[in-house]
Amino acid sequence: MRTTNLFILRGRVGQAPKAFGKAAKVNVATDRFRTDTEGKRQEETDWVTVTLLNEKVAAWALANVGKGDGIYAECRVADGSYKKDGETVYTTDIIANAFHKLDLGARDDAEA
Numbered sequence: 001m002r003t004t005n006l007f008i009l010r011g012r013v014g015q016a017p018k019a020f021g022k023a024a025k026v027n028v029a030t031d032r033f034r035t036d037t038e039g040k041r042q043e044e045t046d047w048v049t050v051t052l053l054n055e056k057v058a059a060w061a062l063a064n065v066g067k068g069d070g071i072y073a074e075c076r077v078a079d080g081s082y083k084k085d086g087e088t089v090y091t092t093d094i095i096a097n098a099f100h101k102l103d104l105g106a107r108d109d110a111e112a
Contacts, residue, residue, distance in 0.1 A: 005076045005077055006074065006075075006076065007074075007075040007076065007077055007094060008072075008073070008074055008075070009028055009030065009048060009050065009071070009072070009073045009074075009075060009094070010030070010070070010071070010072050010073075010102070011028040011029050011030040011031075011048070011070070011071060012028065012029050012068055012069065012070055012071070012104065013026055013027065013028060013029075013065055013066065013067055013068060013069045013070075013071060014027040014028065014029050014047065014067065015027055015067050016062075016065070016066050016067055017052070017058075017061045017062050017065055019058070019062055022055045022058060023051060023052055023053050023055075023058050024051075024052045024058035024059075024061050024062055025049055025050065025051050025052070026049070026050045026052065026061060026065065026071070026099075027047055027048070027049050027050075028047070028048050028049075028050055028071060028073070029045050029046070029047055030045070030046050030048065031043055031044070031045050031046075032044050032045075032046065048094055049094065050073055050075060050094050050095075050096050050099070051093055051094065051095050051096065052096050052099055053095055053096075054096075057096065057099050061099060064101060065101055069101055069102075070101065070102035070103060070104030071099065071100065071101055071102060072098075072099075072100045072102050073096045073098065073099045073100070074096070074097050074098040075094045075095055075096045075097060076094075076095050076097060077092060077093070077094060077095075078092070078093045078094075078095050079091065079092050079093075080092075080093065
């Protein structure tokens, strides 16, 4: 059986991408809504840091993507670990395979 490691992200950039050598990292906000116990609608924001390892994509993002821009990314989830002061530190990274700028228009809090 063939398996897939695919994470699709559509959201807004929280701050301009930052360069890390030939790569870049972008913080992306995604919103979700829930109804609390009193029946009131509550918005919650999740923040995801996306790593752009492709040198051309990273350079494009650094030049063309800024705070508040809408993005669409197809990513993979990569787990890793390293030793620090004799202890193992575990990491989870979101690595973009595709990264595109979107016109999401103005925020509409009436969307579900």
